[in-house]
Amino acid sequence: MIRRLCLIGVGLIGGSLVRGLREKRLCGRVVGCGRSLDNLHHAIKLGVIDELDADPASAVAGADMVVLATPLGAMPGVLARIAGHLDEDAVLTDVGSAKQAVIDAARTAFGGLPAGFVPGHPIAGTEHSGVEASFATLFENRRVILTPTASSAAHAIRAVTRMWEAVGAEVVEMSAAHHDEVLAATSHLPHVLAFALVDALARMQDRIEIFRYAAGGFRDFTRIASSDPTMWRDICLANRDAILKMLDSYTDDLGRLRAMIAGGDGERIAALFERAKDARDGRLEAATGES
Amino acid sequence: MIRRLCLIGVGLIGGSLVRGLREKRLCGRVVGCGRSLDNLHHAIKLGVIDELDADPASAVAGADMVVLATPLGAMPGVLARIAGHLDEDAVLTDVGSAKQAVIDAARTAFGGLPAGFVPGHPIAGTEHSGVEASFATLFENRRVILTPTASSAAHAIRAVTRMWEAVGAEVVEMSAAHHDEVLAATSHLPHVLAFALVDALARMQDRIEIFRYAAGGFRDFTRIASSDPTMWRDICLANRDAILKMLDSYTDDLGRLRAMIAGGDGERIAALFERAKDARDGRLEAATGES
Numbered sequence: 001m002i003r004r005l006c007l008i009g010v011g012l013i014g015g016s017l018v019r020g021l022r023e024k025r026l027c028g029r030v031v032g033c034g035r036s037l038d039n040l041h042h043a044i045k046l047g048v049i050d051e052l053d054a055d056p057a058s059a060v061a062g063a064d065m066v067v068l069a070t071p072l073g074a075m076p077g078v079l080a081r082i083a084g085h086l087d088e089d090a091v092l093t094d095v096g097s098a099k100q101a102v103i104d105a106a107r108t109a110f111g112g113l114p115a116g117f118v119p120g121h122p123i124a125g126t127e128h129s130g131v132e133a134s135f136a137t138l139f140e141n142r143r144v145i146l147t148p149t150a151s152s153a154a155h156a157i158r159a160v161t162r163m164w165e166a167v168g169a170e171v172v173e174m175s176a177a178h179h180d181e182v183l184a185a186t187s188h189l190p191h192v193l194a195f196a197l198v199d200a201l202a203r204m205q206d207r208i209e210i211f212r213y214a215a216g217g218f219r220d221f222t223r224i225a226s227s228d229p230t231m232w233r234d235i236c237l238a239n240r241d242a243i244l245k246m247l248d249s250y251t252d253d254l255g256r257l258r259a260m261i262a263g264g265d266g267e268r269i270a271a272l273f274e275r276a277k278d279a280r281d282g283r284l285e286a287a288t289g290e291s
Numbered sequence: 292m293i294r295r296l297c298l299i300g301v302g303l304i305g306g307s308l309v310r311g312l313r314e315k316r317l318c319g320r321v322v323g324c325g326r327s328l329d330n331l332h333h334a335i336k337l338g339v340i341d342e343l344d345a346d347p348a349s350a351v352a353g354a355d356m357v358v359l360a361t362p363l364g365a366m367p368g369v370l371a372r373i374a375g376h377l378d379e380d381a382v383l384t385d386v387g388s389a390k391q392a393v394i395d396a397a398r399t400a401f402g403g404l405p406a407g408f409v410p411g412h413p414i415a416g417t418e419h420s421g422v423e424a425s426f427a428t429l430f431e432n433r434r435v436i437l438t439p440t441a442s443s444a445a446h447a448i449r450a451v452t453r454m455w456e457a458v459g460a461e462v463v464e465m466s467a468a469h470h471d472e473v474l475a476a477t478s479h480l481p482h483v484l485a486f487a488l489v490d491a492l493a494r495m496q497d498r499i500e501i502f503r504y505a506a507g508g509f510r511d512f513t514r515i516a517s518s519d520p521t522m523w524r525d526i527c528l529a530n531r532d533a534i535l536k537m538l539d540s541y542t543d544d545l546g547r548l549r550a551m552i553a554g555g556d557g558e559r560i561a562a563l564f565e566r567a568k569d570a571r572d573g574r575l576e577a578a579t580g581e582s
Contacts, residue, residue, distance in 0.1 A: 073557075123506045143504060185492055186505045190512045192548065193484060195567040200544040201476055202570035211570075213434060214477045215414045217515040221481045224508040225571045229564035236552045236560050247549055251542065253491040257483065258538055261527045266364075269527050273520035276486040279493035279502075280516045 001026055002163065006063035008033040008056055008078055010043045013095050013122060014069030015134030018048050020167030023136045033059035034070070043131045056081045063087065065159065068094035068102075072234035075102055079109035091156045092117045093163075097183060097231075098239035099147040099176035113151040118160040119176065120146045121183070122169060127226050140168030147176040184242035189250060191232055192243065194225040292317055293454065297354035299324045299347055299369055301334045304386050304413060305360030306425025309339050311458030314427045324350035325361070334422045348376045356450065359385035359393075363525035366393055370400035382447045383408045384454075388474060388522075389530035390438040390467035404442040409451040410467065411437045412474070413460060418517050431459030438467040475533035480541060482523055483534065485516040 002021065007014045010032045021027035032040050032049030033056050040052035053059035060066050060082045070078060075096060086092060092114065096102045099119050107113055124142040126133060144164040148157050161171045174182075201210050236243060260268045293312065298305045301323045312318035323331050323340030324347050331343035344350035351357050351373045361369060366387060377383060383405065387393045390410050398404055415433040417424060435455040439448050452462045465473075492501050527534060551559045 123504060125506070142506075145504070182500055182504050185495065185501050186509050190488065190509055192552075193488065193545070194512060195564050196545050196548050197481065197484065197541060198567040198571045199563050200541050202566060204476065209473055210476050213414060213436070213473050215416070215433075217518075218477050218481055220511045220514050221485060222571050223511050225564075225567045227508075227568070229561050229568055232564050233557050233561040237555055237557055240552055240555065244549065244553055247545070247552075250488060250491050251545065251549075254484070254487050254538070254542065257487050258535065258542075261483075261531055261538075262535055264528055264531065266524050266528055270520050270524040272490050273486050273516075273523050275493060276489040276516045277518070277520055280489045280513050 001028070002065045003028045004063045004065075005030045006033065006060045006066045007031070007049060008059065008066065008068050008082075009070030009074070010034050010039060010049060010131050011069060012125065012129050012131070012133045012138070014067060015043065015046075015048045015131040016124075016136065016138035017067065017069070017095075017122075017163075017167060019134055019136040020139060021163065022047075024166050026163075026166050031059050031063065035074075039131060046131060048131055048134065057085045060085050060090065061087070063090055065163065066090055066092045068092070068096075071231050072096045072098060072101065072238045073230070076105035076109070079105050083109045083111075086114070086116070090116050091159045093120045093146075093160045095120060095122055096238070097121060097187070097235050098242075099145075099179045101238035103147075103149060103176055113149045115151055115153040116156045118146055118148050118152050118156050120144055120160055120164070121179065122164065123187075124169075127223065129228050129231070137168065139164065142169050144169040144171045145179050146171060146173045147179050148173060149176075180239050180242040181245075184239055184246045188235055188239055188243045189246045191224050191227060192236065192247065193250075194222050195232070198222050198225040292319070293356045294319045295354045295356075296321045297324065297351045297357045298322070298340060299350065299357065299359050299373075300361030300365070301325050301330060301340060301422050302360060303416065303420050303422070303424050303429070305358060306334065306337075306339045306422040307415075307427065307429035308358065308360070308386075308413075308454075308458060310425055310427040311430060312454065313338075315457050317454075317457050322350050322354065326365075330422065337422060339422055339425065347372045351376050351378075351381065353378060354381055356454065357381055357383045359383070359387075362522050363387045363389060363392065363529045364521070367396035367400065370396050374400045374402075377405070377407070381407050382450045384411045384437075384451045386411060386413055387529070388412060388478070388526050389533075390436075390470045392529035394438075394440060394467055404440045406442055406444040407447045409437055409439050409443050409447050411435055411451055411455070412470065413455065414478075415460075418514065420519050420522070428459065430455065433460050435460040435462045436470050437462060437464045438470050439464060440467075471530050471533040472536075475530055475537045479526055479530055479534045480537045482515050482518060483527065483538065484541075485513050486523070489513050489516040 030049045032043050032052050043049045056078050094102050122144045124139050164171050296318050321340045323334050323343050334340045347369050385393050413435045415430050455462050
């Protein structure tokens with residue numbers, strides 16, 4: 001049971017977490033904090049938060065659970081603002097898509113890593129954003145990755161784990177470095193590739209025709225290029241090293257495939273395509289139970 | 292009304308075309324031709340074809356419409372085999388995803404381009420293949436691109452246009468070179484990128500984890516890597532030049548985005564992502580009426 005939850009950044013992720021906790025009656029009072037007062041008033045009307053406080057420093061006072069759910073780019077500023085204002089036994093977690101950058105920002109803000117700080121990342125979302133898109137079941141059967149630091153206290157890890165499990169998520173732990181690499185491969189790189197592809201096509205002279213003849217596969221393939229540009233800019237900056245590493249590795253692989261196509265090497269092209277199809281059909285289904 | 296249709300290659304595309312024509316009662320007798328007798332017998336049982344003939348040369352005899360629906364790689368051999376065996380007023384069309392290569396193969400096979408030959412490409416399909424996956428409505432509201440040659444007779448173009456319109460498709464005409472470029476951009480390049488990405492991830496040591504943490508966006512983005520490897524190998528070989536041109540242009544664009552990320556240039560990254568999102572959301576919807 002969370003007595004007083006402070007939600008900094010009231011959007012799709014934070015709003016859905018609070019809605020889920022409220023449905024399970026696991027959450028007392030919720031104070032919402034953010035830069036847009038309009039959005040906070042809207043969140044009160046929607047019943048997501050009980051009260052608002054535009055200043056993170058005062059918003060966290062008295063909270064036993066603080067959830068930082070702003071875009072990654074805003075986190076360093078918020079962390080600097082709340083340092084020294086958290087209750088002594090408060091638990092602090094975040095939902096950022098890159099973990100090492102948040103940990104670095106916390107270390108800078110707090111002059112070390114607080115025992116109550118447990119970095120986290122729910123692997124969930126939709127193309128839509130904003131508190132009006134939030135819903136209580138967003139995290140059901142989704143994974144939440146926690147990347148505790150060497151300073152994270154066991155009770156804090158337990159509190160954050162229970163919170164996410166209460167809204168239906170499966171919680172796993174790994175190092176921040178490993179998280180950043182896995183997410184760079186499975187999420188950040190695909191988004192970078194999709195944004196770049198759509199932009200490249202849009203700039204072609206015959207662009208209208210190009211979109212006109214885009215079939216179903218193209219729509220699926222580029223759907224992630226409809227994601228929030230600011231959020232993805234922040235992710236590219238926050239997880240830069242892992243993304244560049246994956247991008248370079250991918251570019252090398254693409255170069256090898258290019259050579260096979262240029263050389264007319266049908267056998268090796270087919271072998272690569274078959275490996276890929278098997279990997280996707282087999283492993284993705286085995287791993288997720290979906291196709 | 293087609294009196295006798297010869298379908299060479301009885302799979303998803305050819306089977307769906309015949310099913311659609313039969314539903315509209317626009318097609319008399321259908322002879323199916325292919326390398327697998329098992330598949331042809333199966334197609335008879337399914338009611339797709341009326342009779343079978345394993346030899347393209349005799350299968351086309353007496354047909355007023357010949358539809359070549361084999362994988363691209365098989366087309367040169369089939370064209371060579373049927374040359375000299377078509378009825379004088381027979382119309383010949385194909386469904387290949389690359390058009391210049393089919394036209395070149397026809398020129399070689401026939402020693403010139405027959406007046407009855409109208410190359411075509413229905414922009415339709417599913418991840419599934421085979422005649423058992425065929426259905427009459429596959430082409431409803433889909434586009435079919437015809438790329439008539441300078442030798443194509445007007446009556447032949449009309450016959451092929453009417454055939455596709457009868458099963459619900461919108462028929463457009465363009466040059467083979469333009470077709471190959473547009474399709475390289477909207478279909479072939481995305482497939483190459485997706486196959487390469489899934490293969491690259493599958494070869495990584497922590498591959499099980501990587502697929503384990505793959506979220507919804509990854510599933511959409513890589514769905515096209517579940518497509519038939521042989522078909523896509525053939526497309527890479529048949530439309531090699533246009534694909535390499537698009538791939539090189541894309542690799543350049545990706546390199547520019549890489550430089551922005553490496554340089555931490557948030558403003559330009561966000562601008563590119565916004566352009567891409569706007570292009571996809573706006574143009575794709577405007578062009579297709581879907582999101």
